[in-house]
Every structure is written in C-alpha cells, then in structure tokens.
Amino acid sequence: MDYIKENIKDGVNLHLIINDNFKTDYTVIFLTVPLEKETVTQNALIPAVLKRGCSKYDNFKKITEELEMMYGAFLECGVDKEGDNLILKFFIESINDNFLPEKNNNIIKSIDMLINIVFNPILENGKFKENYINTEKQNLELLINTQKDDKDQYAYEKCINIMYKDTGFGLNKYGSIESLNKINSENLYEHYKNLINDSKIDIFISGNINKEEIINQIKDNQFIKSLKPREGKINENHYKKELKQKIENAQEKIEEMDVSQGKLVIGLDILPNDLGDFRFIAILYNAIFGDGVNSKLFQIVREKESLAYTAKSLYINKKNNIFIKCGIEISKYEKTVNLIKQLLEDMKNGNFTEEDLQVAKEYIIAGINCIEAEQDTQIIFLFGQELSNLHLTVEEYKKNIEEVKHEDIVKLANLIQLNTIYFLRNGGKNADN
Amino acid sequence: MQIIENNLLKEKVYIEKLTSGITLICIPKEKTTKKYIVCGIGYGSNDNHFYIPKENREVKIPDGVAHFLEHKMFEQENGVNSLDVLSSLGIDANAYTTNDHTAYLFECTDNFYKGLDELLNYIQNPYFTDQNVEKERGIIAQEINMYDDEAESKVYINAMKALYQKNPIQIDIAGSVQSINNITKEILYDTYNNFYVPANMVIVVSGEFKPQEIFKEIKSRITMNNKLEAKKIEEKEPQEITQKEIEAQMDISMPIFTFGFKVNPDEKEKVKRALAIEILLEILIGQSSELYEDLYENGEIFSDILSSFEWSNNYAHVLLQGKSNNIDTIEKKIIQKIQQLKEKGIDEKQFERAKRKIYGIYVKEFNEVSECALLFLTNYFRQINPFEYLENYKIISKEYTESILKEVFDENKMVKSVINPN
Structure with a gap:
C-alpha cells in the first residue's frame, strides 16, 4: 500500500491510496464544517439535493443509468457527525477495470461523476431546482421524524443530547424541522456557495490506480481548478480540546415508549489530567471494561447475570466520553445500573489482572491489523487522522497500545465520572413481564 | 481435489x-x-x-x-x-x-x-x-x-x-x-x-x-x-399462499411494508433463474426504473424499495420492502408495472444495464475474505457454486428473463405485510 497526500490548494487535499488487493476502487469527497445549530439542517439537506442531479446528469435517473453502465457502481451521499464537526460525504465504489469483461475506464468515470455531483449542481434561475428542494425537504422531515423508530440508536443519541444539549456533538446530524421550514431553493443555494468556498475539502481515491493519471485528472478538472484557496477551519477534533467539569451527581433521565426491551445508555466523562496522550490508555480501559466478549461488562452483565443480550461500551476520543449501551429487561433496570456502578468502582480499585490487560491489547491490535485489509476502513482511518491532525502510522499506533501499563489504566479509571444515565422503557400496564 | x-x-x-x-x-x-x-x-x-x-x-x-x-x-x-x-x-x-x-x-x-x-x-x-x-x-x-x-x-x-x-x-x-x-x-x-x-x-x-x-x-x-x-421430516408446502394481507401495529412513525411473491423452489436452472429474477427486480423497481422515479418524485416513497430473492432447497420468494404513507398506491403501481412488462416485454437497454449492475454486485463479493467465504458456504447448501452466476451472466437472454417474469410475478401469489403506527 502506498499513501500519497497532495495539497491541491489551501484547504483542499487529494489523498491517494494505491493498493492492488481489491476488486473495487473508491472515490470519496469529504466536505468538513463545524457542527452548528444554525447551519446543520442546511448542511444535512445539501447531499440529498446534490444527489438528485447535476449539470451533466440532470436527474437521478440519468445518474443511476450511468452508474449501472459502469457495472453497478455504487453512489452514496450523506452526513456524519465527528465530534463537533459535520462531514458531508460523497462516494462512489466501482469495479476496477481489471475485473470487467471489457475496458470501461470506471475510475476515470467515477471521479468525473462525483466531482460533477458535488461541484456542478443543476440550477434553475440561479438557484437550486424548486421541485428537488421540495421533495428533499419533505424526505428530510420524514427522516427526522422516523429517527425514533430505531430505538437503540434513538436512546444513544438522546443520551448524547442530554449531555451536550443543542451544541456541537449534542446536535442531531439531520438538524431540526424548525430550521428545515425556513429553507428554500434560494437561501440553500447561497449556503451551498459558502460551503463550497469555506469547507475543508478532502478527496480520497483508493484502488489499483495510476498515480500520475489520477493526479492530473483531478488537477486539470475545471471545477477543482475554480475552487478558491480557503482556511478550511473546523473545530479542533481531538482529545486535548475537551475539558470536562467535575460533577457531584450524575443526572438520570427515564423516558417511556412502547418497547419490549429497555434500552439503557450511560454516558461517562474522562476528566482533565496530566497523563499525556491518554487515548491509548482510554482505548484499553474501554476494552477491559466494556468492549468485546472478554470485557467485564459482557462477562458480568450478560454471561454471569443473564441481564442482557447486547452489553458494550464505546470510547469517543474526540469528546473524552465513554458510552455504555445495554438492552435489558425493563424490571432489571436498577439491578443493572448498580452492577455497572460496581464494575466502574472495580476498575478504579484496579480489580483487573495483567492477563485482562494483555487480552485487551491483543483485541485492539487485531483490530488495527485489519485496517489495511478493508478499503473503506483504511480511508476512514486516514481521514480521521487528517481531521485530528494527529498522525501515526499503524505501527506507531500499535506501539503506543503495547506500552500502556496496568497502573496507567487505574489512574485513568479514577478520572472517570458518571455523567448521565438514560433509560428508555415502556410505560403503564405492560411493564415488568 | x-x-x-x-x-x-x-x-x-x-x-x-x-x-x-x-x-x-x-x-x-x-x-x-x-x-x-x-x-x-x-x-x-x-x-x-x-x-x-x-x-x-x-x-x-x-x-x-x-x-x-x-x-x-x-x-x-x-x-x-x-x-x-x-x-x-x-x-x-x-x-x-x-x-x-x-x-x-x-x-x-x-x-x-x-x-x-x-x-x-x-x-x-x-x-x-x-x-x-x-x-x-x-x-x-x-x-x-x-x-x-x-x-x-x-x-x-x-x-x-x-x-x-x-x-x-x-x-x-x-x-x-x-x-x-x-x-x-x-x-x-x-x-x-x-x-x-x-x-x-x-x-x-x-x-x-x-x-x-x-x-x-x-x-x-x-x-x-x-x-x-x-x-x-418436511411437510409438503402447498403452492398457494396463506393470506393476501397481514397487518400489525407498533410504536413507529411511518408505516412499513413488505410485499412478497411465493415462488416454486424445486426448479431446474436454479442459478439462471435467480439471476433472471435479480435482473427483473432492477428493471421493475431499481433506482433507474420508471416506477421508482414516479414513486419518488410523487413523494410516495422517500428511500429505496429494497428488493431481494431469497431461496433455499425448500422455499423461494421475492420480497419488496420499504416505508411509505401510501402503501396501497405503491401496491397498485407495482401490479400495474408488472402487467405492463408482461405485455410489452423488457426494454433492451434496461436489460443490459440491469445485467451489468448484477455483475458488479457479484464481483464485489470477492473483495473480502469473509464475503467470498460466506458466498461459497451459502451456495454450498443450495448445491451450486457461485461462479455459475458469472457463467450464466454471459448467456442469459432477454427472452428467458421475460419467461421468468411471467412465471414468478404472479398476482395470485402476492402477499402484503404492513406495520402501521399505533
């Protein structure tokens, strides 16, 4: 694997990942902006509108017909939340020409199409097409309204929202209905122009590609040429930024819906400390505590006490948080919460073995070893580093994991506080069966 | 070996x-x-x-x-x-x-x-x-x-x-x-x-x-x-469906649906037939189909209609799944479209595009060790080898695909399952 980063102009970077072990090539464009209440809804709407058509292919049917002619190339446009930033992502996965019955220039076509979709939208009287905006506004409204249908994800997002309110990470990545109602084709197009001028732009191309050919194609593209240099300012996206306040008592919030299973989400904070780059300690703390089948959480809550089928925790390094997620019998809420509190105390008291630590290291390193074996994971890994501006090779990453000691984890455990306990349960008569 | x-x-x-x-x-x-x-x-x-x-x-x-x-x-x-x-x-x-x-x-x-x-x-x-x-x-x-x-x-x-x-x-x-x-x-x-x-x-x-x-x-x-x-011991499954419609309620915000077509499983040319059905599903309701465009532009669906052909040795069915506030309209339009395709035949260009798309989907399965191992495992239990899909890709014809359309998409064997918000 070869990784080449080429600065096209200020705030616009091309990343090439050259490998010959996949049958597909990826073309990805990321536009990154700070996640803010005022703009999140407009930003969420833009990928959906752009996907409808561009000057070259003026409707979605034409886009998909072209994708099909490229032997089922796959296009996806959407938004993702990464800490306090919002990422508008556009990608095409296409089959490498080596595996087609004929030469089809799939990668050249993919790049051309994706650039057209992002930078060359179809306009009507100098603004976005009215009927595209109307349908996509309606769709986004439905998307926001149906988010609560996925109860697990809803509970997780709700817990984050309780902790951060309506700022940055606490915001819904799809925005709000209230803001959506104020959007029209004119103001959205104005917003789009600002987005294209100001956002941090990263283009990733991965696959068995010809480096020179691709670099020239991108640099010579008229829409890339016409991009202005920009600061590409985003919110700092790493652990050093986030300074948590000490709190005395965790907040507890219980919500009712018609569910068979209770969804428990617990948000934890990692307090400011002098442990240096403690991400690796936190990764291992999380692995011992709640990530994977050998974790305390899985072994005790699921295997020993039979309280849950899913029981895991998740470390969000950009926000210095750990989130615990369990699907449990509704009547076992208090029992489970008390058990989890006890497990957190055990970690503080260093009640885990050297072997537990070793197992956790194996588990994490196995995950790191797989990064290069998956084309999309590799892009996400490299883009994550680009956003945090903390660059480590896979080998350095592993070395940092290897070096963490038992005592480091105990120190970190004593800096972890309960912030929020959220429980989604059913109400009324059917409870506690 | x-x-x-x-x-x-x-x-x-x-x-x-x-x-x-x-x-x-x-x-x-x-x-x-x-x-x-x-x-x-x-x-x-x-x-x-x-x-x-x-x-x-x-x-x-x-x-x-x-x-x-x-x-x-x-x-x-x-x-x-x-x-x-x-x-x-x-x-x-x-x-x-x-x-x-x-x-x-x-x-x-x-x-x-x-x-x-x-x-x-x-x-x-x-x-x-x-x-x-x-x-x-x-x-x-x-x-x-x-x-x-x-x-x-x-x-x-x-x-x-x-x-x-x-x-x-x-x-x-x-x-x-x-x-x-x-x-x-x-x-x-x-x-x-x-x-x-x-x-x-x-x-x-x-x-x-x-x-x-x-x-x-x-x-x-x-x-x-x-x-x-x-x-x-398997009880013989009749060719007929049990009921046309089935409905339930849950705490959701928008109705969801699955339409199913019961298909006779014990047929010859299993792979060729599966390939034809997958091509037909693209032509019927894939992202570049007229029906999808119509439903999307009219706000009757807001995401894809997922289609699949599930089959083993003793069952086979086609499924179409999605979310909508206008499920009855979608049902009506799907039935109409099937009828129209049966009468007028399949468009040559559309057939070629659908075929290419299916080709790409199979090739992608060989990208990763897990996907291709599971592909061979699943198909082992169907007594076929997955390369047969690509071999049939070369020979499958529009006429054959049209004959499968007539056989498989039978309105009498269609069911509708709906979950409504309560």
Whole structure:
C-alpha cells in the first residue's frame, strides 16, 4: 500500500491510496464544517439535493443509468457527525477495470461523476431546482421524524443530547424541522456557495490506480481548478480540546415508549489530567471494561447475570466520553445500573489482572491489523487522522497500545465520572413481564 | 481435489470431499492480512421435525433449538467459553443460525492455527448442563425482545406467515420466549448428535493459504466420524399462499411494508433463474426504473424499495420492502408495472444495464475474505457454486428473463405485510 497526500490548494487535499488487493476502487469527497445549530439542517439537506442531479446528469435517473453502465457502481451521499464537526460525504465504489469483461475506464468515470455531483449542481434561475428542494425537504422531515423508530440508536443519541444539549456533538446530524421550514431553493443555494468556498475539502481515491493519471485528472478538472484557496477551519477534533467539569451527581433521565426491551445508555466523562496522550490508555480501559466478549461488562452483565443480550461500551476520543449501551429487561433496570456502578468502582480499585490487560491489547491490535485489509476502513482511518491532525502510522499506533501499563489504566479509571444515565422503557400496564 | 476457476474474477477455488463426508473449500487470497474460516452445519431453524430410523423414533422439538444450540456450543467442560478464548487470541469469532444452516466462524490476522484448534474442538465437543442451559435462556430472551422492538423483523416474519402454510420459515429463528422455556440439555444433545456429523458439514477458508496445507491441517483436527442417520421430516408446502394481507401495529412513525411473491423452489436452472429474477427486480423497481422515479418524485416513497430473492432447497420468494404513507398506491403501481412488462416485454437497454449492475454486485463479493467465504458456504447448501452466476451472466437472454417474469410475478401469489403506527 502506498499513501500519497497532495495539497491541491489551501484547504483542499487529494489523498491517494494505491493498493492492488481489491476488486473495487473508491472515490470519496469529504466536505468538513463545524457542527452548528444554525447551519446543520442546511448542511444535512445539501447531499440529498446534490444527489438528485447535476449539470451533466440532470436527474437521478440519468445518474443511476450511468452508474449501472459502469457495472453497478455504487453512489452514496450523506452526513456524519465527528465530534463537533459535520462531514458531508460523497462516494462512489466501482469495479476496477481489471475485473470487467471489457475496458470501461470506471475510475476515470467515477471521479468525473462525483466531482460533477458535488461541484456542478443543476440550477434553475440561479438557484437550486424548486421541485428537488421540495421533495428533499419533505424526505428530510420524514427522516427526522422516523429517527425514533430505531430505538437503540434513538436512546444513544438522546443520551448524547442530554449531555451536550443543542451544541456541537449534542446536535442531531439531520438538524431540526424548525430550521428545515425556513429553507428554500434560494437561501440553500447561497449556503451551498459558502460551503463550497469555506469547507475543508478532502478527496480520497483508493484502488489499483495510476498515480500520475489520477493526479492530473483531478488537477486539470475545471471545477477543482475554480475552487478558491480557503482556511478550511473546523473545530479542533481531538482529545486535548475537551475539558470536562467535575460533577457531584450524575443526572438520570427515564423516558417511556412502547418497547419490549429497555434500552439503557450511560454516558461517562474522562476528566482533565496530566497523563499525556491518554487515548491509548482510554482505548484499553474501554476494552477491559466494556468492549468485546472478554470485557467485564459482557462477562458480568450478560454471561454471569443473564441481564442482557447486547452489553458494550464505546470510547469517543474526540469528546473524552465513554458510552455504555445495554438492552435489558425493563424490571432489571436498577439491578443493572448498580452492577455497572460496581464494575466502574472495580476498575478504579484496579480489580483487573495483567492477563485482562494483555487480552485487551491483543483485541485492539487485531483490530488495527485489519485496517489495511478493508478499503473503506483504511480511508476512514486516514481521514480521521487528517481531521485530528494527529498522525501515526499503524505501527506507531500499535506501539503506543503495547506500552500502556496496568497502573496507567487505574489512574485513568479514577478520572472517570458518571455523567448521565438514560433509560428508555415502556410505560403503564405492560411493564415488568 | 477439485479446482474451479473464473477468469474474469481471476479467482481459483479448491474443493475436497473427505471420506468422512466433510467438504472442504479453500479460496486462496494473496496480499491480504486477514484469514477467515467458517464451518457450516446443514441444520437450521426450519429443521424442527425429524425421524431416526435405527431407533424408529420421530422427534419434534421446540422452536428455536438450532439457535439455542449455536449459543451453547461455545461452552466447554473445563468451564471456559470458546468465544472468550478466541477473542483473547485477538480473533474475531462469531456464529449465526439461518433457516437451513448454522455457521461458526472467525476472522484474524494472527494466531490462525490456535484459533483453528479451538474452533474444531468446541464444534466437536459439546458440553450442556441444566445450569448452563438455564443461564442462556435469559440472554436469548433478551435477544428475542430486541428483535421484537424492530419493526423490520416483525414485518418480515408476518410476510412469511402470509406466504407459507406449512414451511417453518414463518417461525422466528430464535423461537419465542415461551418456546425456549421448553428447551433442555437432552433436546440439545439429541439434536447435536443427530445433525452435527461430518456428512452434514462444510468448512470454507479464505486468505493467504496453500490449499493442500490448510486441508491437511483441518483433517488432522477432525475427530468426529458418526454417520448421518436422522431424516428431516418436511411437510409438503402447498403452492398457494396463506393470506393476501397481514397487518400489525407498533410504536413507529411511518408505516412499513413488505410485499412478497411465493415462488416454486424445486426448479431446474436454479442459478439462471435467480439471476433472471435479480435482473427483473432492477428493471421493475431499481433506482433507474420508471416506477421508482414516479414513486419518488410523487413523494410516495422517500428511500429505496429494497428488493431481494431469497431461496433455499425448500422455499423461494421475492420480497419488496420499504416505508411509505401510501402503501396501497405503491401496491397498485407495482401490479400495474408488472402487467405492463408482461405485455410489452423488457426494454433492451434496461436489460443490459440491469445485467451489468448484477455483475458488479457479484464481483464485489470477492473483495473480502469473509464475503467470498460466506458466498461459497451459502451456495454450498443450495448445491451450486457461485461462479455459475458469472457463467450464466454471459448467456442469459432477454427472452428467458421475460419467461421468468411471467412465471414468478404472479398476482395470485402476492402477499402484503404492513406495520402501521399505533
């Protein structure tokens, strides 16, 4: 694997990942902006509108017909939340020409199409097409309204929202209905122009590609040429930024819906400390505590006490948080919460073995070893580093994991506080069966 | 050893059937750090009724036994759980149960042979006790409750109930909280002893392997040698559906639907037919179809209509799934479109595009060791090899596809399952 980063102009970077072990090539464009209440809804709407058509292919049917002619190339446009930033992502996965019955220039076509979709939208009287905006506004409204249908994800997002309110990470990545109602084709197009001028732009191309050919194609593209240099300012996206306040008592919030299973989400904070780059300690703390089948959480809550089928925790390094997620019998809420509190105390008291630590290291390193074996994971890994501006090779990453000691984890455990306990349960008569 | 290959994919696959009856399949992949292995047992949730000739005994077991067995296989006599052992070696291990098979698998970059020891050891040495069976009940009950909260699971299983009169595919793979209460260690042993036998087993590996070597390593770890005696008892499934419509309510914000078409499973040219159906689904409701454009522009759907053809040796159906506030309109338009295609035939260009799209989907499956191993496993239980799809791709014609359209998309065999908000 070869990784080449080429600065096209200020705030616009091309990343090439050259490998010959996949049958597909990826073309990805990321536009990154700070996640803010005022703009999140407009930003969420833009990928959906752009996907409808561009000057070259003026409707979605034409886009998909072209994708099909490229032997089922796959296009996806959407938004993702990464800490306090919002990422508008556009990608095409296409089959490498080596595996087609004929030469089809799939990668050249993919790049051309994706650039057209992002930078060359179809306009009507100098603004976005009215009927595209109307349908996509309606769709986004439905998307926001149906988010609560996925109860697990809803509970997780709700817990984050309780902790951060309506700022940055606490915001819904799809925005709000209230803001959506104020959007029209004119103001959205104005917003789009600002987005294209100001956002941090990263283009990733991965696959068995010809480096020179691709670099020239991108640099010579008229829409890339016409991009202005920009600061590409985003919110700092790493652990050093986030300074948590000490709190005395965790907040507890219980919500009712018609569910068979209770969804428990617990948000934890990692307090400011002098442990240096403690991400690796936190990764291992999380692995011992709640990530994977050998974790305390899985072994005790699921295997020993039979309280849950899913029981895991998740470390969000950009926000210095750990989130615990369990699907449990509704009547076992208090029992489970008390058990989890006890497990957190055990970690503080260093009640885990050297072997537990070793197992956790194996588990994490196995995950790191797989990064290069998956084309999309590799892009996400490299883009994550680009956003945090903390660059480590896979080998350095592993070395940092290897070096963490038992005592480091105990120190970190004593800096972890309960912030929020959220429980989604059913109400009324059917409870506690 | 049999070698099959495909020149377009540039892949070779090695197959060996051992005298004990186990089939071994190796898909060598250079330049990848990952190694993947999956062991499949031809025993799934549908197999809840069987006969053991030498004991002259007919057995009916509670719903959910195959899945319960899958959970319990990891438990070892020395008190350790094999899933924990594998995970502590940095190995990502898992298992799953389908209607017609159960699979035990792992993926790793290092420690493959230690993992292989553990995998083949736990599959060949079950350890069930009253106590460990009891413990698992609580965990599986939570798994069942989790799916109960997912409208997608409910709308699917209801569609199966509407499609099938006898076939156990209409029963949840995990069973119900009530049915798993009746599962005992005796039932688990009885099922294990009858179906976890070499003749009912396939092992697929993919990664940087030399076929001869890996086959030798696997063979040296096989200890089981009992014969497959039990005969599965299947009730004959009538061609007719059970009911046209089925509806339920859940705490959701927008109705969701599954339309199903019941298809006759025991046909010749299985692969060619499956390919034709997949092409037809693209033409009917794929993203570039007129119908999709119409429904989307009119706000009748707001995401894709997912279409699939699911089939095994004893069932086959086409499914169309989505969310909408206008389900009746969608139903009407789908029926109209099918009628129109039957009358006017398929457009040549559309046929070519759909064909190319399906080609790409198959090629992508060979990207990763896990995907291609599972592709071979699933198709092993259908008695076909996945290269046949690409071979048929070259020869499939518009006329043949049109004949399948007439046979498969029969309005009399169409069902509608809907979950409405309560």
